[in-house]
Amino acid sequence: MQVAIAARHGELRSDLQQIIEEKAQKLLTYFDRVIAIEVTVDFEGGRVKVEILVDAEHHDNFVSHENGDDVLACFHAALHKMEQQLKRYKEKRTDHRRDVPIKDLPIEELEQEQE
Numbered sequence: 001m002q003v004a005i006a007a008r009h010g011e012l013r014s015d016l017q018q019i020i021e022e023k024a025q026k027l028l029t030y031f032d033r034v035i036a037i038e039v040t041v042d043f044e045g046g047r048v049k050v051e052i053l054v055d056a057e058h059h060d061n062f063v064s065h066e067n068g069d070d071v072l073a074c075f076h077a078a079l080h081k082m083e084q085q086l087k088r089y090k091e092k093r094t095d096h097r098r099d100v101p102i103k104d105l106p107i108e109e110l111e112q113e114q115e
Contacts, residue, residue, distance in 0.1 A: 001028065003037045010043030012071070020075055024052070027079075030086040033057040041071060050074040052082050062086065 003024045005017050012020075024037045038053040048071050054062040064081035068074040 001025070001034055001036065003039070005039045006041070008040065008042040008044075010041075012041055016071060019072070023075070023079060027054060027082060027086060030083055031056060031090050034086075039075070041075075048074050050078045052078045054082060054086070056086075056089075059089065062089070 003021045005012065005020055005024075020039055020041075024039055027037060028034055033056050034054055035057060036055040038055075040051045040053075042049040042051070046069075047067060048069065049065065049067050050071070052062075052064045052075075056062065062082060062085045064078045064085065066074040066078040066081070068077070
């Protein structure tokens with residue numbers, strides 16, 4: 001998995017880039033099918049806009065944005081939004097299972113499902 005960090009209309013200090021990369025890699029703990037993560041920091045008129053794009057297998061890109069004055073505060077807020085999206089998607093993917101295993105269902109219900 002690769003993490004790409006880009007800055008528009010300004011530069012990021014190397015220590016900030018390292019912190020952003022380390023925290024972005026922790027998204028794998030929420031969803032293990034992440035292929036790539038792109039973090040874009042846009043400095044515009046004294047304000048900061050952070051955008052996080054996560055490319056996952058078999059799904060469109062996940063996107064989160066945050067605006068503010070501080071780079072790390074905006075990044076953490078956008079990261080939290082992304083964590084919520086990934087958790088929700090993973091829950092939705094794995095929540096399709098039955099409450100009762102098929103072997104424990106009465107035979108009448110199995111016959112009705114096959115029809």
